[in-house]
Amino acid sequence: MRTTAVTDHPKTKLFYGWFVVAAAFVVTFIGFGSAYTFSSFVDSLQRDFGASRGSVSLVFSFAGFLYFGLGMISGPLADRWGAKRLAAIGMALVGLGLMLAGRAQTIVQVYAAYSIGIGAGVGCAYVPTLGAVQRWFVKRRGFASGLAVSGIGVGTLVMPPLATWLIASLGWRDAYLVLGFFAAIVGVGSSFLIADDPRRHGVGPDGAPLDPLASSPVRHGVSVREAVRTARFAGLYATCLISAFGVFVPFVHLVPYAVDHQVAPAAAVLLLGTIGVGSTAGRFFLGGIADRVGRDAFLIAMYVGMAASLAIWAVAGGFWPLVGFALLFGVFYGGWVAILPAVVTDHFGGRNVGGIIGILYTSVAIGTLLGPSAAGFAFDISHSYVFPVAISAAANVVAALIAVATMKTGSPIAAVVRS
Incomplete structure (x- = not known):
């Protein structure tokens, strides 16, 4: 034959x-x-x-x-x-x-x-x-x-x-x-x-090779409507919303913070580039580590890492401590951005992953819109960045705690695979 x-x-x-x-x-x-x-x-x-x-x-x-x-x-x-x-x-x-x-x-x-x-x-x-x-x-x-x-x-x-x-x-x-x-x-x-x-x-x-007797392409996964009704999605949405409220504050306020602490404007601008360097390294190298240690646990570690680095920012006063903060924050921020879509697909499958990620990212949109501006208003009132930076760090601690609780809920895709 x-x-x-x-x-x-x-x-x-x-x-x-x-x-x-x-x-x-x-x-x-x-x-x-x-x-x-x-x-x-x-x-x-x-x-x-x-x-x-x-x-x-x-x-x-x-x-x-x-x-x-x-x-x-x-x-x-x-x-x-x-x-x-x-x-x-x-x-x-x-x-x-x-x-x-x-x-x-x-x-x-x-x-x-x-x-x-x-x-x-x-x-x-x-x-x-x-x-x-x-x-x-x-x-x-x-x-x-x-x-x-x-x-x-x-x-x-x-x-x-x-x-x-x-x-x-x-x-x-x-x-x-x-x-x-x-x-x-x-x-x-x-x-x-x-x-x-x-x-x-x-x-x-x-x-992986396909079974030659397999039927037409099928992608496992729950519908968007089914996904957004689950406790798992609610937990992910809450963690992203709360975390994003603080995550994007450095992108707007790190440079003026540095200038307020007697860092030259030309040097202060370099801090944003340092976040970019750390972020690139985090995206390149941490994703593979997440595959080995478990992507859910890794996501929690990213929230904890961002909280810790933001706490360092709250007490950093000179250029080099701020460089250390920017690099460390960039690594954890990059790891968060890299792993989040993978976590969504792990729990909801690939069939409607675009729609599910899209709805989840509305939380990030809200955080991007509100977080930096709220930090600016807080500075206008207190003439200090200590309070908004501390709130940003605390927000990521809360996000980590919610992520821990979310891990205990069932994964919706598991039921689809078993059925």
Whole structure:
């Protein structure tokens, strides 16, 4: 009897899941890297339009709220239409937003192009892309997720200096055009490598061979409606909401805190880059550790680590102690971002993971919108950052305790697998 050879055997062909991870890296690199280029344009915009520094914070808050909050729309759409389409649309919006910013005639038009283009673009692409990565891995899901989102950290390090160089060489308007074309071409191009289901490529998760008698591709998992009604989801949502309220405070207030403590402004700005270095390291290296020690326990450790590092910030006064805080905080923050989508997929399955992650990330959107501004109001009242930083640390302690309690609840996907 003649047999048919398997043409997509994982031992003879590179597992396509790594191409999906690479595409996700590029999407997060361009999306979030483009978002953080705004700081490079502030001086030019102030000079040409007379914009105030205070108004800049509104741009970041609105864009951040959009790219986390829109996941509850883009996630379910990706589960239905495919992550490739949503990621391509999102990258096109990012590129269009940057190009329109370069042709703006008022500062309001710049803000609208940046906030809506970047916010809606990243919101359209981020959650669907992360959801696609989760479906390709089980044993190495944490490692793969960490590699995918490490594009955020690398983009934060690379894109702002690139924008600064382009502004010096071409002027801010043409710099926006170049960045926009780059984002559209490279971002959309990489999106076409994204695929939702390994079974359609002839393999299972992690490259495992498929049963040749298996039926059409099936992805196990609960529905979005079933997921959001579980105690497990409620616990995850509460931990993310409470933690995010404090997690994003350093991104807005670390530099002014350092300046208040006699750190030179040029040196203070480097602290944000230090968070990016730590975050990149955390995303690259901690995901693999999570796969070995258990992803639930690892998530709790990230909350504890962020709480401990924020406590260090509360007592740090000089440049080097703040560098130590920024690096340590970045590592735990990066590990949190990397492992969260994997934990969601572990407990709810891959069938509707985009929609579930999207709804979960509305908690992060709320924290991004409220946390830094609340810390600013607290500083206006007390003229000190001690109270808001302490609250940020305490919030992550509470998040860790809720995560411990959540671990005791049953995993919804376990019931689906048993049935």
